[in-house]
Amino acid sequence: MITIIGAGKVGSSAAFNILGRRISDVVLIDIAENLARGEALDMMQAAPAIEFDGKIEGTSDFSEMKDSELVIVTAGLARQPGMSRIDLLNKNAKIVKSVVKEVVKYAPDCMLMMVTNPVDVMTYVAYEESGFRRNRVFGMGNILDTLRFRSYIALELDVSRKDIRALVIGEHGDSMVPLVNFASVSGIPITTLLDKEQVEKVVNLTRGSGSDVIKLKGSTVYAPAAVIAIMADAVLRGRNRMMSVSTYLQGEYGFSDLSIGVPCVLGKNGVERILELKLDAEAKKAFEKSASIIKDAIAEIKKTV
């Protein structure tokens, strides 16, 4: 069973994707009880159309997550006008700490997927608060960045998105690192098909992609929800997918004591293993910058929360 904590836009849409792919029963938990119940009811009524016979429940009772195999945390605030980045950090860190306490109480053996932003920092907070082994606590961010990178490469080359393979690592934020030298179209390096300007264009579009949606409609929903379902499928079905997820580092890539997006194998034990790529000088420098931004945010939270 999968529990999603936070039945807002991303949480409820992720639930619907998970049901649609018939991955698992879903419990949706939110402090706004009517919202969680209403979303579940709405999905239950759609279930015959998507041929889903499992359980969909909405509640504000955290004990309903009992013995979930996977808990996904989408509870939290998005940045509001007048709210600083640090305010958002502190508010969401408090929410994450409180929900992780419930997770430890009711689903002590689960895999824990963080979505709440800033996701790398919240993954760190959840790792520390839960006391779980590091493989069990991971964050969703870079796979979404990677989907966006793939989409823009496909547009630039006018080829099917299916044939693009790529990776983005680092912070899920402005300092993300799209790995140009590892991106390919059916195995053909994109650097042989696109010139320098075109590569720069797709990288910049990728970096700005989340903000572009937020500027237009206030928040991102479909793409993150689809990615959450892909990750849930990888964990519940033990698929060992090679993906970039936010994970706690213990010396890998030269860093410790932070969570950041790196290529991992995602399977039934969460992060089954971390892959250490040999980065070119430019990517290495960009990754180090990304890590220092996350480290600063973690230090900020440690002062106050």
Ligand code: NAI
């Ligand atoms: P939303 O405002 O629609 O939903 C958030 C929900 O969390 C609300 O329904 C609220 O009642 C609930 N909530 C707040 N405190 C809670 C608590 N203590 N226990 C249970 N539920 C609680 O926001 P939306 O758009 O769904 O985004 C949720 C989070 O996901 C935000 O932090 C957003 O920035 C983040 N996000 C992360 C992405 C990623 O790639 N990692 C992509 C998109 C959003």
